[in-house]
Amino acid sequence: MEPNFLVVDDSVTMRRIVTNSLKTLGYNKFAEAADGKEALEKLNADESINFVITDWNMPVMTGLELTKAIRGNPKTENLPILMVTTRGVKEDIIQALQARVSNYVVKPFTPQILKEKIDAILASS
Amino acid sequence: MSKINTNLNVILEKLGEMKKLFHYGEKIVPIIESITQFVDETMPLLDNVNASIVESTHKMPQATNQINDVTSATELATTEILDLIDEIGNQVAKIKEELSSINKSGTSNLERLEKLKALVGDNPSALKIIDELVDSLPVYESVDRILKNIEVIEEASYKITLSLQVQDITSQQLEAVNHLISSVHEKLNDLLKDFGEYEMDQDNYNTGLNSGQHFDANAKYTEHGSKQSDIDKIIEEQQKTSQDEIDKLFS
Numbered sequence: 001m002e003p004n005f006l007v008v009d010d011s012v013t014m015r016r017i018v019t020n021s022l023k024t025l026g027y028n029k030f031a032e033a034a035d036g037k038e039a040l041e042k043l044n045a046d047e048s049i050n051f052v053i054t055d056w057n058m059p060v061m062t063g064l065e066l067t068k069a070i071r072g073n074p075k076t077e078n079l080p081i082l083m084v085t086t087r088g089v090k091e092d093i094i095q096a097l098q099a100r101v102s103n104y105v106v107k108p109f110t111p112q113i114l115k116e117k118i119d120a121i122l123a124s125s
Numbered sequence: 126m127s128k129i130n131t132n133l134n135v136i137l138e139k140l141g142e143m144k145k146l147f148h149y150g151e152k153i154v155p156i157i158e159s160i161t162q163f164v165d166e167t168m169p170l171l172d173n174v175n176a177s178i179v180e181s182t183h184k185m186p187q188a189t190n191q192i193n194d195v196t197s198a199t200e201l202a203t204t205e206i207l208d209l210i211d212e213i214g215n216q217v218a219k220i221k222e223e224l225s226s227i228n229k230s231g232t233s234n235l236e237r238l239e240k241l242k243a244l245v246g247d248n249p250s251a252l253k254i255i256d257e258l259v260d261s262l263p264v265y266e267s268v269d270r271i272l273k274n275i276e277v278i279e280e281a282s283y284k285i286t287l288s289l290q291v292q293d294i295t296s297q298q299l300e301a302v303n304h305l306i307s308s309v310h311e312k313l314n315d316l317l318k319d320f321g322e323y324e325m326d327q328d329n330y331n332t333g334l335n336s337g338q339h340f341d342a343n344a345k346y347t348e349h350g351s352k353q354s355d356i357d358k359i360i361e362e363q364q365k366t367s368q369d370e371i372d373k374l375f376s
Contacts, residue, residue, distance in 0.1 A: 010339060011293040013203045020207075020286055057297065059339040086294055086344035088352050093359045104360060108290040110350040111283075 001050065003122065005030035008039040008054040008066065009084075014107075018053060018084065021111045025118070036061025040069055043076060051121075056085035056096070067099040080121045084109060178313055185310040192303050196296045203292040210282050217275055217282075224275075228268045235262055291346045300340035 007018045007030055015032050022030055031049060033039035035058045043049055052070065054063040061069075063083055070076045083101045085092075096104055102125075103117045238259050245251040 009293075011200070011296065013200060013207070013289055014293045016204070016207045017286055017290055020211075020283075024283060057339050057341050062338050086297060086341045088356060089343070090359050093356060094363060097360065097363050104356055106352045106356050107294065107344075108287065108346060108349045109353070110287065113350050113353050 002029060003027060003051040003118070004046075004048050005051045005053055006033060006039060006042055006049045007031070008033045008036065008052065008058070008063065010034050010055065010058040014055065014084075018114075021114050024111055025115050027118075035059055036063060036066030036069070039066055043070070043079075050079065051118075052079055052081045053084055054081060056083060056087050056092070064096065064099055067096070067101050071100050078125070080125050082117055082121060084114075175317075179317060182310060182313045182317065185306050185313075189303050189306050189310075192299050192306075196299050199292050199296065203289050206289060207286065210286055213282050214279070217279055221272065221275055224268050224272055231262050231268070235259060238262075287349055290349075294344045294346045297340040297344040298342075301342035301344075304340070304342070 005019075005022060005027065007015050007022075009015045009018065009032075015034075019030055019032070022028075029048075031042055031046065033042050036054070037060045039052065039054065040061075043052075052066075054066055056063040063085065067081050067083070070079055070081060080102045081100075082103050082105060083096050084105045084107060086107045087093075088106045093104055102121045105113055105117055238255055242252060242255050245255065
């Protein structure tokens with residue numbers, strides 16, 4: 001099944017860069033949200049979304065809180081979640097893994113890294 | 126009589142103590158005068174310090190707003206650059222399509238001329254004209270070369286897009302500075318409120334996003350992807366540890 005991405009980031013620039021990268025990688029289905037709360041609303045409204053790419057630091061609801069909310073809902077608990085963030089210290093990564101993110105990319109990223117992680121997640125799901 | 130003597134002795138003793146006290150007072154008075162003079166001289170200085178703190182505290186919201194303006198301006202400019210890169214991408218895609226079409230028609234014309242050449246047989250004049258026609262065709266080599274150059278342009282445009290991640294990273298750094306200014310502002314405000322001489326100017330101060338959750342104070346712009354291998358190692362270690370723990374449970 002073709003992935004339908006939800007790109008969650010409070011930075012307009014980052015949302016554009018991630019969606020442009022997805023287009024370059026040959027993916028054409030994606031929606032956008034500016035924070036975790038908006039992402040949850042979009043996930044509730046559109047059941048075809050089957051892959052979440054989220055930033056960590058966001059106002060209203062962070063990416064970590066979003067991950068916990070997704071994992072806590074039986075309807076979305078198995079949704080692939082790729083965290084794309086500037087946070088690169090070990091404690092953060094452990095925290096994200098404990099919240100059960102599917103994989104973790106640190107900014108600034110390259111499209112190759114993004115592809116590698118998306119492919120790995122899709123292969124394992 | 127002896128009682129009167131005793132009382133007189135006590136009075137004399139007390140008078141002696143009072144004398145000592147006056148003597149001590151004579152010594153302490155100049156010191157107290159110096160302290161009073163020092164306080165008198167320091168008061169204007171303290172007033173100046175207080176006024177400076179009040180002024181700086183008033184300026185802090187302005188600094189925060191200016192930082193917010195910088196972030197908004199860079200975000201706007203970055204969006205404009207991204208729009209232009211998208212436009213370049215669209216135009217390049219059209220050029221590639223047209224070049225491919227030229228290439229296709231060139232190939233088709235070449236094939237026709239090759240067929241004609243076979244039909245003409247041993248007529249040297251006709252063969253010469255056909256060869257001249259072949260040479261005059263828009264050559265695939267140049268089309269291929271142009272297509273390769275276009276790929277270089279596409280790659281460069283994409284790299285520019287990726288480099289614009291710097292805007293997100295610097296805006297997080299600026300947000301961290303904002304948070305710091307806001308914290309200092311609050312502390313100074315509390316201090317000045319204790320002196321009862323200052324009312325916080327909240328009118329132009331955006332403290333709405335002050336939780337510190339929407340930025341990473343340690344965000345850094347490095348070479349793209351340079352930190353990823355370290356992250357992957359940590360993930361691998363953690364996953365291995367989890368798997369080892371699961372294995373122990375089943376052993």
